[in-house]
Amino acid sequence: MAELNFSNLSKKFDGVPALHEINAQIASGEFVALLGPSGCGKTTLLRLTAGFEHPSSGTIHLGGDKVAGDGHFVPPEERGVGIVFQSYALWPHKSVHANVAYPLEVRRVPRPEREARVAEALALTGLSAFANRMPSQLSGGQRQRVALARCLVFDPRAVLLDEPLANLDLALRASMHEVFSLFHRRTKATMLYVTHDQGEALALADRVAVMEAGKIRQFAAPEVLYREPVDCFVAGFVGDGAVVSAGITGQTRENRLVVNVFGQEVLSRSATTEPSHVCIRPESITLCNDAPIRARVLSCTYLGGRFRLTLDAAGETLVAFASQRAAIGETLGVKLNDLWAFRDPGAAVVMAKSLAHA
Amino acid sequence: MNASTPARGGGRSLDRLLPFLLLPVALIALGPVVRLLLEGVTGGDGFTTDHLTTVLTRPSTGTALLHSLITAGGGTLLSVLIGAAFAYLVALTDIRGKGALVFCLMVPMMIPPQITALAWMQMAGPSSTLLKLLGIAPPLGSPQPLHSPGGIILLLGIQHASLVFLTLRAGLRMIPADLVEAARMSGAGSFRVWMQTVLPLSMPSLIAGGAMAFVTALGNFGIPAMLGIPAGYATLPTLIYQRLVGMGPAVLPEVAVLALLIGAVAIIGVLFSRAVLSRRGFGLVGLSGNPLALTLGAARRPVEIGLWAFIFVILALPLLALLATSLIPAYGVPLTFANATLEAWKEVLFTQPVTRRAYGNSLMLATSAAAILLAISLPLAWLMERRSNRLSRILDALIDLPYALPGVVLSIACILTFLNLPFTDLTLYGTIWIILMAYLARFFVVMLRPIQASIAQLDPAMEEAAASVGAHLGRRLRDIVLPLAAPSAAAGAILVFLTAVNELTVSALLWSSGTETLGVVIYNLEDSGETIMASALAMSIVLLIIFLMGLVQAGANRFPKGVIPWQS
Numbered sequence: 001m002a003e004l005n006f007s008n009l010s011k012k013f014d015g016v017p018a019l020h021e022i023n024a025q026i027a028s029g030e031f032v033a034l035l036g037p038s039g040c041g042k043t044t045l046l047r048l049t050a051g052f053e054h055p056s057s058g059t060i061h062l063g064g065d066k067v068a069g070d071g072h073f074v075p076p077e078e079r080g081v082g083i084v085f086q087s088y089a090l091w092p093h094k095s096v097h098a099n100v101a102y103p104l105e106v107r108r109v110p111r112p113e114r115e116a117r118v119a120e121a122l123a124l125t126g127l128s129a130f131a132n133r134m135p136s137q138l139s140g141g142q143r144q145r146v147a148l149a150r151c152l153v154f155d156p157r158a159v160l161l162d163e164p165l166a167n168l169d170l171a172l173r174a175s176m177h178e179v180f181s182l183f184h185r186r187t188k189a190t191m192l193y194v195t196h197d198q199g200e201a202l203a204l205a206d207r208v209a210v211m212e213a214g215k216i217r218q219f220a221a222p223e224v225l226y227r228e229p230v231d232c233f234v235a236g237f238v239g240d241g242a243v244v245s246a247g248i249t250g251q252t253r254e255n256r257l258v259v260n261v262f263g264q265e266v267l268s269r270s271a272t273t274e275p276s277h278v279c280i281r282p283e284s285i286t287l288c289n290d291a292p293i294r295a296r297v298l299s300c301t302y303l304g305g306r307f308r309l310t311l312d313a314a315g316e317t318l319v320a321f322a323s324q325r326a327a328i329g330e331t332l333g334v335k336l337n338d339l340w341a342f343r344d345p346g347a348a349v350v351m352a353k354s355l356a357h358a
Numbered sequence: 359m360n361a362s363t364p365a366r367g368g369g370r371s372l373d374r375l376l377p378f379l380l381l382p383v384a385l386i387a388l389g390p391v392v393r394l395l396l397e398g399v400t401g402g403d404g405f406t407t408d409h410l411t412t413v414l415t416r417p418s419t420g421t422a423l424l425h426s427l428i429t430a431g432g433g434t435l436l437s438v439l440i441g442a443a444f445a446y447l448v449a450l451t452d453i454r455g456k457g458a459l460v461f462c463l464m465v466p467m468m469i470p471p472q473i474t475a476l477a478w479m480q481m482a483g484p485s486s487t488l489l490k491l492l493g494i495a496p497p498l499g500s501p502q503p504l505h506s507p508g509g510i511i512l513l514l515g516i517q518h519a520s521l522v523f524l525t526l527r528a529g530l531r532m533i534p535a536d537l538v539e540a541a542r543m544s545g546a547g548s549f550r551v552w553m554q555t556v557l558p559l560s561m562p563s564l565i566a567g568g569a570m571a572f573v574t575a576l577g578n579f580g581i582p583a584m585l586g587i588p589a590g591y592a593t594l595p596t597l598i599y600q601r602l603v604g605m606g607p608a609v610l611p612e613v614a615v616l617a618l619l620i621g622a623v624a625i626i627g628v629l630f631s632r633a634v635l636s637r638r639g640f641g642l643v644g645l646s647g648n649p650l651a652l653t654l655g656a657a658r659r660p661v662e663i664g665l666w667a668f669i670f671v672i673l674a675l676p677l678l679a680l681l682a683t684s685l686i687p688a689y690g691v692p693l694t695f696a697n698a699t700l701e702a703w704k705e706v707l708f709t710q711p712v713t714r715r716a717y718g719n720s721l722m723l724a725t726s727a728a729a730i731l732l733a734i735s736l737p738l739a740w741l742m743e744r745r746s747n748r749l750s751r752i753l754d755a756l757i758d759l760p761y762a763l764p765g766v767v768l769s770i771a772c773i774l775t776f777l778n779l780p781f782t783d784l785t786l787y788g789t790i791w792i793i794l795m796a797y798l799a800r801f802f803v804v805m806l807r808p809i810q811a812s813i814a815q816l817d818p819a820m821e822e823a824a825a826s827v828g829a830h831l832g833r834r835l836r837d838i839v840l841p842l843a844a845p846s847a848a849a850g851a852i853l854v855f856l857t858a859v860n861e862l863t864v865s866a867l868l869w870s871s872g873t874e875t876l877g878v879v880i881y882n883l884e885d886s887g888e889t890i891m892a893s894a895l896a897m898s899i900v901l902l903i904i905f906l907m908g909l910v911q912a913g914a915n916r917f918p919k920g921v922i923p924w925q926s
Contacts, residue, residue, distance in 0.1 A: 089823040
């Protein structure tokens with residue numbers, strides 16, 4: 001297993017920038033998700049890591065070795081990096097066993113050892129019974145596991161996964177989450193997982209890099225992304241809730257910043273003394289009739305066990321959870337607590353973009 | 359892969375490989391055509407138009423040009439009539455047994471023209487064994503009716519009908535079914551729908567198919583040679599042949615002009631059809647999902663009988679006549695159960711050195727051409743698909759030229775190019791290698807296109823997956839690309855083999871004693887009056903061809919769409 005290091009990494013396609021000055025360190029054995037809307041550059045970063053693309057500038061280090069950059073380029077077949085494709089890319093003319101054995105054949109691993117390692121990889125992915133099947137005779141989830149076994153069998157220095165669950169149905173995705181988690185625990189592989197599904201990223205990864213327009217907006221643990229987003233894009237893209245502009249009061253109370261939201265003073269966590277916005281998660285909203293902030297119910301959806309309400313408060317749309325059904329058009333009182341305030345000067349532009357992607 | 363910073367090693371070194379493969383391919387495929395153009399303009403010594411004027415103003419040139427235009431034009435008309443009738447009936451109506459019908463209609467295209475001519479000659483005229491068998495042969499001394507412009511037109515029309523059929527059927531499949539349904543909803547009956555909706559919409563494909571038939575008929579050598587030369591009716595290809603065979607390489611500058619003349623007429627034909635097409639083009643909008651199926655009702659059975667009767671007349675009858683002739687003991691003797699003999703078969707297949715040699719030469723040439731083209735085309739198609747650049751795109755556009763130009767044009771071009779190998783005193787003229795070179799140039803595209811089609815369908819992730827697990831380029835090509843492209847490559851190889859085994863036009867001009875091909879020997883046997891042996895040899899080739907076609911047909915569902923020419 002090896003650590004992965006991107007430094008000032010940029011990539012242009014025919015002069016159009018796809019990645020801009022990416023800097024990131026991924027520790028050995030870490031599970032990192034690249035999360036972002038389509039076209040944000042996450043797949044480009046993955047393909048640069050695999051060696052299918054050449055960087056326009058900057059360097060990539062893998063386990064201390066420079067694999068790309070400064071006139072140096074290690075081709076994909078010499079990087080020892082495994083990749084699981086969205087289309088699985090199983091070779092249709094080879095059986096499951098032959099697909100999994102191929103990386104070892106290429107490495108001239110002697111037959112007894114090869115057979116043992118293939119059997120182990122098939123057992124780990126629950127495919128032992130399917131060794132002699134052809135890929136066309138497998139279901140989507142089974143193909144996915146063959147791709148994973150093919151990757152695992154040669155002990156790659158890092159494993160890259162390109163939207164591996166995009167072609168599976170919902171029920172299968174949940175069970176594959178467990179397969180990936182198990183795979184990661186057993187192999188301790190450094191994993192880079194590309195997805196546009198925040199649920200997948202937050203559930204699986206140790207850390208998530210949220211990308212937008214060729215840049216990493218925030219690179220942090222899932223709970224940090226959710227509770228302390230750095231800007232409007234991350235706040236809007238990750239998790240449910242609302243982002244509204246906030247007025248500075250210059251006061252602090254009980255170690256919290258006092259900010260002005262909807263004309264009311266509320267307490268908020270913050271990393272800055274001059275915030276421009278607050279992020280209001282559904283958990284931050286308590287509905288009570290005597291609260292000073294008034295909101296009109298726009299919609300009410302039953303989620304099982306609770307209701308999700310969207311509310312209109314002074315022209316902003318908030319999201320709240322309620323234990324009881326609310327009538328559409330009804331006016332409720334909204335009490336805010338445990339908000340997160342941040343500063344994002346370029347917010348207007350970013351908000352428009354994130355809405356376009358929504 | 360076309361972005362920015364160059365880097366050492368890795369995929370980049372592949373891009374440097376490309377010119378090394380493209381250059382020899384371009385030289386072999388396109389060099390001769392360029393050489394011919396130069397010869398036509400310079401006449402071998404300096405730029406002058408005198409030489410052009412001399413040849414072009416000669417009366418024999420004008421007559422041959424006129425004959426070429428008459429026979430190719432008439433043949434095209436007939437091809438369009440036959441091909442269109444079959445295409446409309448097969449693609450639009452509910453007749454049964456379409457697959458078998460189409461296969462039978464394609465057989466004449468794959469049978470060499472000189473064999474077609476030989477077979478038809480055995481069906482008509484005073485010495486026809488078949489007619490004698492039936493007791494309806496015309497009296498001895500009456501002329502062979504096929505030795506005439508009419509005979510040439512008839513056979514050219516039948517030979518190339520399948521080209522019109524294939525192009526038109528492909529076009530008909532593009533017509534959205536809802537257009538026809540809309541016409542029916544407006545109250546139009548089957549005939550009115552065809553007349554007022556289908557016919558105008560399919561006119562572009564009909565014109566395109568007609569243009570292909572015209573260009574191919576123009577370059578046809580086998581039929582006018584077998585039927586026209588005995589009647590003293592010369593077309594441009596036969597004129598070139600007679601000049602070159604009569605006088606040798608000394609007349610090369612002259613025949614080069616004639617070859618360019620055919621090439622020019624062929625290109626004018628293609629340009630004319632393109633001009634018509636561009637004015638008649640329709641943007642077809644809608645789904646072309648379900649195939650059209652107009653019901654013929656009570657007319658279905660008579661139509662089916664009519665189509666099969668036609669197939670019987672153009673395919674089965676001539677081949678039966680050919681078979682009958684191959685079984686008689688001496689020419690002119692009627693065939694009976696008592697005197698039927700396989701003597702001629704034994705003679706051509708086992709005894710005669712010249713026919714055995716021809717079999718050997720043709721099989722060797724066809725196998726070598728198929729094998730060499732296979733070996734070059736696979737990596738080349740891969741490079742052109744995965745590492746496309748301007749050079750490869752230019753080659754891609756021009757590679758059709760040697761196949762599209764009439765064969766006689768390419769032959770002259772090859773003689774000019776290889777008569778004196780550049781920078782040496784060596785010559786390939788008179789050796790079998792010049793035929794091989796010509797075959798390589800001519801059939802390149804037949805091999806390249808199916809492989810290109812299957813590599814284009816290959817998910818690049820298949821190769822990237824192999825690269826990521828450590829396979830170098832050579833291994834990726836061998837373990838991943840080759841097995842997946844193999845069915846199409848095999849189909850391409852069989853097609854090259856089939857076409858090369860049948861080939862007469864190119865080898866008729868390039869052969870010399872010892873390097874005869876099957877096409878040449880059939881022609882020479884018939885020319886010297888050995889009709890029975892010619893028939894036996896021809897019949898054995900027909901059986902070989904039908905066997906090979908059947909082989910391709912059997913693997914049909916393993917090939918990507920468009921690989922098999924008779925299944926568009």
